[in-house]
Amino acid sequence: MKATRLFALRNLFHARTPCRANSVLSQEPSGPTMKTTIPGPRSQQFTHELEKTQNALSTIFVLDVDKSVGNYAVDIDGNVMLDVYGQIASLPLGYNHPAIQKVFQDPKNLSQLVNRPALGVHPTPQFIKQIDQTLLPIAPKGLEYVQPMMCGSCSNENALKAICIWYATKQRGGKPFTDEELTSSMINKAPGCPQVSIMSFEGAFHGRTFGALSCTHSKPIHKLDIPSFDWPIAPFPRYKYPLQEHERENKKEDGRCLARIEELFHEYKSKNSPVAGVIVEPIQSEGGDYHGSPAFFQRLQKITKANGAGLLIDEVQTGLGATGKFWAYEHFNLPEPPDVVAFSKKFQTGGYFAKADFQPKQPYRIFNTWMGEPAKLLVVDATLKTVKAENLVENTRKTGDILLKGLEDISRKHSKLIQNVRGRGTFCAFDMPDASTRDKFIGQMRNAGIQMGTCGDVTVRFRPALIFADRHAHIVLDKMNEVAKKF
Amino acid sequence: MKATRLFALRNLFHARTPCRANSVLSQEPSGPTMKTTIPGPRSQQFTHELEKTQNALSTIFVLDVDKSVGNYAVDIDGNVMLDVYGQIASLPLGYNHPAIQKVFQDPKNLSQLVNRPALGVHPTPQFIKQIDQTLLPIAPKGLEYVQPMMCGSCSNENALKAICIWYATKQRGGKPFTDEELTSSMINKAPGCPQVSIMSFEGAFHGRTFGALSCTHSKPIHKLDIPSFDWPIAPFPRYKYPLQEHERENKKEDGRCLARIEELFHEYKSKNSPVAGVIVEPIQSEGGDYHGSPAFFQRLQKITKANGAGLLIDEVQTGLGATGKFWAYEHFNLPEPPDVVAFSKKFQTGGYFAKADFQPKQPYRIFNTWMGEPAKLLVVDATLKTVKAENLVENTRKTGDILLKGLEDISRKHSKLIQNVRGRGTFCAFDMPDASTRDKFIGQMRNAGIQMGTCGDVTVRFRPALIFADRHAHIVLDKMNEVAKKF
Structure with a gap:
């Protein structure tokens, strides 16, 4: 027990000394060390405290962020666990990585950490550089516009808004807003707020705010009692494994889903609620790690385009390298780039990339107080440099x-x-x-x-x-x- | 010109030296100094850069966060402006405040800044303490539950979800979810996703994600082309000024609005879309700084309660002291506390306070990857301590x-x-x-x-x-x- 404490203290000291980026692995223990079952007594005691003011039923254990290092999460009972869940898939470089520590230790960054500007009205030179030198170099090919946001839900919500605006702009054919559009929009009615719809998939997860939640269909507990948009929901392939032994059945499964997708485009068009966009995960993650084949995604893109809708790939959980490619959709060899790609989680912030057509021409349409945060982009920059260097x-x-x-x-x-x-x-x-x-x-x-x-x-x-x-x-x-x- | 540069450099140095919190005022210049018209040539040049990848039409000037200090925003042309807009109302302590600098300079905080936990599954001891010692001491009286979030929109969206869950739970009267509710929720249909509605006000602004945007009615450009929920929209008082010269007319205006509010409760009930909650700003801010009288708010609370709905006060722009009270609704002497109070902006993060009944009994109903951020709560803590001390x-x-x-x-x-x-x-x-x-x-x-x-x-x-x-x-x-x- 004493040795472990000493080890933890040593880590603490090392972790604060600037050093070679990948040295975080050299600071790791050689393996897990368990002192109690999970949750341990101190975790239970803290969770009990938390319960006084919070719903703590989802708590697994109470984390010791000082002692956690690299791939190892340490709880407040001193249990050292190899962490393959990564804070719900949101840790890019593990715990206490020196590259991220340096972001906060560099005095040059202080004013960017301290002052959170409203970037939509007062961008900073640093932010303009971050767009150009941090975000655009990782842009999915052909997606030359990037909009920083704050989390996965708001990245998807704003990406969906960009698609709805693009769709209506196309319909409008260059004409200005009509008086009827202007006045009806203020009372939530068509034509200003049109009855267009967004297609999503059974088992999908895209977030929990009202728009994103209308596209989420992984578990009832996320959706119960919350009003929802009546938008089309298509089946997503459910394959048999191992894949090589079930090729014929799985191909048939693709066909079943794609046929229903085409039907839904027509159904919702005839219901006067045409599909403006399709939102899809490259791998359905929260819903149960369901994969679609490259052929499925290629055909989905083709059908979406043929129906005049925009394709949003939600890379919130899959993006930033976890699948062995920077963006998971790169596995699919799509004939052309997707229209919009949303990101968050491992970026420790959020946003979306889009084709230029998906950038609204007028200001204040995709807008909020902060529009992202330069301080978070410092972390993204350090993360991406480490990912590249290592x-x-x-x-x-x-x-x-x-x-x-x-x-x-x-x-x-x-x-x-x-x-x-x-x-x-x-x-x-x-x-x-x-x-x-x-x-x-x-x-x-x-x-x-x-x-x-x-x-x-x-x-x-x-x-x-x-x-x-x-x-x-x-x-x-x-x-x-x-x-x-x-x- | 040289003197100003010297001054700016001096500030830069001072700003990084720990010192008495309110010394930020002593570092300020004696007044504004303008070198160019706004936007100056360097601001224009940077904005031109930004335009290559962003819609930069809302940019006012490019901010120099290194040189800005206290109440003074400095742009990259060296113009020193007294800032009474405060980054769209989101700056609690001005620029480069020593109390906030200290948060990032204190080595004790490093691991909290570096590691962003998924608080819903892995809370930290520091976070549990922050709930108790930072957030709960400023809780509106009677609102003993606090849920950290990330921004104004997601604070309101989740507060509205909490109200919808509370409303349905009440209707359900202690019975478990039915099979029909469970299955229908997964396809966005009633009874699982019920057709309840949220009442908002003409001229209101509550954010820009799909749910919050359905409650926003300040400007068409925010809403055009985005599908919306068909929810009731009530008039909000439009007074004549000075108030003391128009007491009778303004009282009549209150009556007009309140009568319509009552009507809307009945209309939406008979449309089978009963009002589960009412969302209202204590002062309509983005919409044009429209005030409602204490009598209006008292009566609004009474009508809302009589109709079995929850009252959400959106203090995103008004909260944290700007109106001369910590929460603006405290000006209204409400007979009982509001049910939910949302905050963001000056908190530099977001969240909501709620009565205990508005906390869902089951986990994962109000949930997301991060559930707020301990690093932001360090800033909130330093801010609140300064607000109190000074x-x-x-x-x-x-x-x-x-x-x-x-x-x-x-x-x-x-x-x-x-x-x-x-x-x-x-x-x-x-x-x-x-x-x-x-x-x-x-x-x-x-x-x-x-x-x-x-x-x-x-x-x-x-x-x-x-x-x-x-x-x-x-x-x-x-x-x-x-x-x-x-x-």
Whole structure:
């Protein structure tokens, strides 16, 4: 126990000394160390405090941010866990990475951290440079416009607004707003607020504000009691695994979904609620790690375009390298770029990239007080430089291969327990026979020192940081083998 | 010119030296210094850069965050302006305040700045303390639940969701969700996603995401081409000024609005879209600084309660002291606390306070990846401590009196130009004869060294930081007199 404390103190000291960026791995422990079951007594005590004022039923454990390092989350009971959930897929470089520490330690950054400008009226020279030198270099090809936002929901909401504005602008054919549009918009009525719709998918998750929530269909508890737009909901492929053994069925499944998508375009057009845009995740993440084939996405893009709608790829959970490509949709070889791509999570802030046509011509249409935050873009800049310098997207692809192959091995040995292994990069998942088995299994894994996350009804998802390396994959696989054997 | 540069450099140095919190005022210049008209050549050049990738039509000038200090915004042409717009009402302590600098300079805070946890699953001990010791002490009386969020829009969206959940829970009377509710919710249909509605007001502004935008009715350009919920929109009082000369008419105006509010409750009930909640600003801010009387708000609360709906006061722009009380609704002597109070802007983050009944019993109903941010709450904590130590709410009340009286004097002298002077604290405003006169006037004021903001169609709004003092008020009034005289 004393040794661990000493180790933690040493980390604390090292973590504050500027050093080579990837040295965060050298500060990591050699593996998990568990002192209590999860949640431990101190976590329980703090959660009890929290319960006085908050709904704390979703709390897993109370995090010690001082002691957590690299891929290892440390809780306030001193349990050191290898974290493959990564704060719900939102940690790009793990805990206490020196590159991010430097952002806050550099006195040159102080005024940008302290002063949060209203960028829509008072941009700063630093922000203008950040757009040009931080964000545009990672723009999906052909998407030359970027709009910073704050979180995943507001990135999607504003991306959907940009699509609705683009759609109406096209319909208007260069004519100015009519008086009827101007007056009806103020009372929420058509033609000013038109009855256009957004198509989304069964099992999708795009956020929890009213617009994004109308496109979210992963779990009832997210949606119950909240009024919703009557927008079309299409089926998303549900494949059989292993893919190579079910090619014919899975191709048929693509066909089923695509046929229904075409139908829905027509149905909603004849209901006078034409589809202005389609929002889709490259991998349905919160909904249960459901993948669509490149052929499915190619055809979806074609149908969307043929129907005059815009295609929004929601890369909030998949973006920034986790799938072994910077953007997950790059796996699909789309004939042309998607129209809009939304991001958040690993960026520690949000926003969207779009084709130039999707930028409103008038000011104040996509607007809010802050329009993002230069301080957050300092973090994005440091993150992207580290990702590039350390080749972390390639790292994720390679480590992902090891992880996926290992999971397939375990699945062959424990085929009743670990099913439908799938993934791209380290963005891997498997199913278990039912929710209670799954929840029991990840509880045991946590007590064995591996912090995992769930999604969908019966799925376990991997969302490690981009610094997740071969040795971490082997630790996870060994622990999974142990837990599965005894299960 | 050299002297100003020297001054700016001196500021830069001082600003980084820890010192007595209110010393930021001692670092300020004695008044504005203008070198160019606004926007100056460098601002224009940077804006031109920005235009390549952004809609930059709303840009006023490019801000130099290094050189700005206290109440003075400095642009990149070296113009030093007294800022009474405060980054769209979002600056609590002006620019480069030592108390906020200290947050980022204190090594104890580093791990909280660097690591952004998913608070819904992994709260930190620091966050639990922040809820208890930073946020709850400023809770509106009777509102014992606080939910941190990220911005004004998502604070209102989630507050509205909490109201919808509360309303449905009440209707359900303790029964569990039905199968029909569970399945229908997944396809956006009633009864799972019920057709309840939210009442808002003509001229209101509550944000720009789909739910908040359905409650916003200040300007068509915010709403055009975006689908909207068909929710009831009530009139908000439009008073005649000075108030004491129009008591009878204004009382009649209250009556007109209240009668329509009651009608709308009945209309939407019989349309099978009952009103679950009412959202209202204590002062309609973006819409044109329209005030409602205490009697209006008292009666609004009574009608809302009688109809079984929840009352959400949107204090995003008014909260944190600007009106001479911590929360603006405290001016209204409501018979009981409002149900929910949303905040953002001067908090530099967002959230809402609510009565305990408005906290969902199940997890994941009000939830997102981050659920706020401990790093932002460090800033809130430093801000609130400064506000308390320097008695800034009282300062705002006193300075506001000087500002308001001064504006009334100018209005008497220039009664055709400056009309309907009104305000609480420094949250003051006046109208001008038309939009083009108003825009020309604030352009001249800016060139005279006063950075002002507009709202509504013909209104000028004051939104200085809480450190705005008597001498700043006198500078603004003197410049207004000069500009008005020559106008």
